[in-house]
Amino acid sequence: MARYHIETYGCTSNRGESREIERRLRDAGHYRVDGPDDADVAILNTCTVVEKTERNMLRRAEELSEETADLFITGCMALAQGEEFAQADIDGRVLHWDEVPEAVTNGECPTTTPDAEPILDGVVGILPIARGCMSDCSYCITKHATGKIDSPPIEDNVAKARALIHAGAKEIRITGQDTGVYGWDEGERKLHRLLEEICEIDGDFRVRVGMANPKGVHGIREELADVFAEYDELYDFLHAPVQSGSNDVLGDMRRQHQVEEYLEVVETFDEALDYWTLSTDFIVGFPTETDHDHDQSMALLRETRPEKINVTRFSKRPGTDAADMKGLGGTIKKERSKEMSAVKRDIVGEAYAAMVGETREDVLVVEEGTADSVKCRDSAYRQIIVQNASEHGIEPGDFVDLEITAHETMYAFGTPV
Structure with missing residues (x-):
């Protein structure tokens, strides 16, 4: 089990991502501590609105890297300007927020509490x-x-x-x-x-x-x-x-x-x-x-x-x-x-x-995403994002057929057929 410290800066979206990171860490048996001095790992969810904010993020990342054994950096600045942390010689790993929970586990098994219930x-x-x-x-x-x-x-x-x-x-x-x-x-x-x-x-x-x-x-x-x-x-x-x-x-x-x-x-x-x-x-x-x-x-x-x-x-x-x-x-x-x-x-x-141009049937809408999007899973559990979900009238729990229209590294985009 890891003791983690997490700090979140910026918008509501960042705060939502941090909540999801924490949920997954708790599900795996890890627990939050009050400060980096007591933590095995620190998580910094960054913002990049103005230059002053960026300087603050770099300074805080440097402080956290000195106070904990492992530092994971995510959020807007990490993903848009990840090279800034490397150039500042900060010993931290830049990750997409969805990768943070797995990285924190250090290859260990998830921990189910003794009284774990569905x-x-x-x-x-x-x-x-x-x-x-x-x-x-x-x-x-x-x-x-x-x-x-x-x-x-x-x-x-x-x-x-x-x-x-x-x-x-x-x-x-x-x-x-x-x-x-x-x-x-x-x-x-x-x-x-x-x-x-x-x-x-x-x-x-x-x-x-x-x-x-x-x-x-x-x-x-x-x-x-x-x-x-x-x-x-x-x-x-x-x-x-x-x-x-x-x-x-x-x-x-x-x-x-x-x-x-x-x-x-x-x-x-x-x-x-x-x-x-x-x-x-x-x-x-x-x-x-x-x-x-x-x-x-x-x-x-x-x-x-x-x-x-x-x-x-x-x-x-x-x-x-x-x-x-x-x-x-x-x-x-x-x-x-x-x-x-x-x-x-x-x-x-x-x-x-390779999925682009194909159609996936009976895709399950699993949860809401950001900016009126939903996250879906196809039969092989690959993630497909549908944007403007309300216009299509779909919500979590629905099964839909999707045409795959585009992709990013870790997910695809689909449009209801």
Whole structure:
């Protein structure tokens, strides 16, 4: 778990983005502290109205970078003039606000609180299916809070999903430290069985499966891929964090999988699904990562071409075994992160560019965006923005057919057909 400090400057839009950042961090078990001195990470949501404001943002970023271990900079100035922070030699990462929550997690599992219950947020139902994991990663502090996997019975989770749907949920987000090992404590991995039963519930809804480590998925990859192929209710989306393309580094991380197992998971889903989204995570700059190890990660990224990629620079968490390792310099981590992030943008941008001119059917409108827009998800959980939503008469919870008209790096634009 990370302690975070967040500061927001500027307009209502920035404040809304900061609220969403905080919501996601809380969902992952992180918590806010009053000041940067007590924080593991600081988040600066910037404004860029006038030159004086820009000078203030640079000064505040410099102060925060000296007061916390990690600084994440987002907002208008960060995205429009990100080079200003680099030129000022500020040790902070410039990110789109939507990338901040994943970066803060440092590759760790999300943390579900002991009394976690389903939450309905607009038309999105959040369903924690279990607590804990079966991993013992050397860099992760989450395991100290969660312990080993504790899986409630399938019928209990199905009942909670049914209640969310009856309450108005159109998207069910299956969450947990590692959804792929659900049931392992009872001697049987049964995520695929749980998904089958949830998809059989009466109603018009979609289901997104949360993070599942490659090792847990590998043992049920064929069964799981078959369920994805059978049920339209399931987004064809899999988040399997590989973390490194080097088996040596994975061993030092004490990840339970090897690269070959991750590749076998990807190949199985490729064979079962014509159109799907692979999401994965990479930690760059782990203490034992050599130049060759990093090159292997870059090669794996280019080979598998995931459409959603979380790139995290390694930072030490107190009480973990990796915290005792001699770390790499900040410059090395920054350069490797920059190189991987550039390839990430190319891969994701190409995926969204390929959608332009196509039509996506039964796209779910998930939530309101900014300036009369809405955010939608297609069958592979790719994000599509519809502008002037009120003119089209669409709102969260609707299913619409969209013609893809344009794209940015991380999303596409669509017009109702």
